Amino acid sequence: MNDQAEALRQMVGINEVNKFAQQEDMRIITVASGKGGVGKSNFSVNLGLAMQVLGQNPIILDADFGLANVEIILGERPKFNLSHLIKGQCHIYDLVTTSKYGLPFISGGSGIKDMNFLPTYQIDKISSQLAELSSLTNMLIIDTGAGINDIVVKFCKLAHEVYIIVTPEPTSITDGYALIKTLIGQFDLDTTIKVIVNKAMSQEEAHEVFHKLYYVTEHFLKRPIQYGGFVPYDEQLFKSVKEQVPVFEYNRQAKSSMAYYQIGRIILGDKSKQTIKKENWVSRFKKIFSH
Ligand SMILES: Nc1ncnc2c1ncn2[C@@H]1O[C@H](COP(=O)(O)OP(=O)(O)OP(=O)(O)O)[C@@H](O)[C@H]1O
Ligand SMILES: [Mg+2]
Helix, strand or coil, X not given: CCHHHHHHHHHCCCCHHHHHHCCCCCEXXXXXXXXXXXXXXXXXXXXXXXXXHCCCCCEXXXXXXXXXXXXXXXXXXXXXXXXXXXXXXXXXXXXXEECCCCCEEEECCCHHHHHHHCCHHHHHHHHHHHHHHHHCCCEEEEEECCCCCHHHHHHHHHCCEEEEEECCCHHHXXXXXXXXXXXXXXXXXXXXXXXXXXXXXCHHHHHHHHHHHHHHHHHHHCCCCEEEEEEECCHHHHHHHHCCCCHHHHCCCCHHHHHHXXXXXXXXXXXXXXXXXXXXXXXXXXXXXXX
């Protein structure tokens, strides 16, 4: 372990629990949606903050090319992004920016788009650097861009768990289904898909939305999806975004903050990841991004 890695580990707050966690694989959680603007980036960042309180040391990867949602929500401006790594201008450790709330993140920048077209030797180079991330964290939360495209599909295939965010809006539900259909039907995703209902007015509404999606997926795709929980519609979140403070830091008692915390607890309690343990994720990364 070099000095920079050690310094980063100190910064990202590796404690006794996390030292133990390093023995395990890095858990990869990808957050996606069919429709844009449904709450993916807020989910990724606030879940990350909740995970820290729950004793984890997650890193957020902003895989939304061009929009830089994660850094805006965190009120940060990182110096480097994945395109610098691709061009060989920095090391993976330079990409890990620790935000003022102690949550480390990696900016994808234009590098995310480029990852789709890289020659194999460069994918190999990036893979070996990405492998070093697991010495910093036991959990990588990947925030993707809206819609169904190659990059989103690839990051979903890479993950141990895929979270699809929908809202009660009919177009969000149909677009959510379209993404699930693409992932399962076209790309044969074998990972369990969990649905989060965001901006729900009540638990009942969230359940209703989930059941609509569950029914069509089960009926037409013959594959069940799981309920991952819901985040209520919350004015506090709306205000926090305007102030560029993640709601979990803005007001921990806010309805949405408590929901993110609750979802974090459920994710940590879910041991199913162990049973679907994937092959080494770095070789998986190479395979997925090489063609
Ligand atoms: N639970 C919520 N309650 C109220 N407003 C919310 C909630 N979640 C998200 N929002 C609002 O929706 C906006 C979009 O959220 P966010 O940026 O997280 O969506 P996104 O899915 O990442 O969007 P994009 O597809 O553009 O990346 C936020 O700026 C906020 O105003
Ligand atoms: Mg976003």
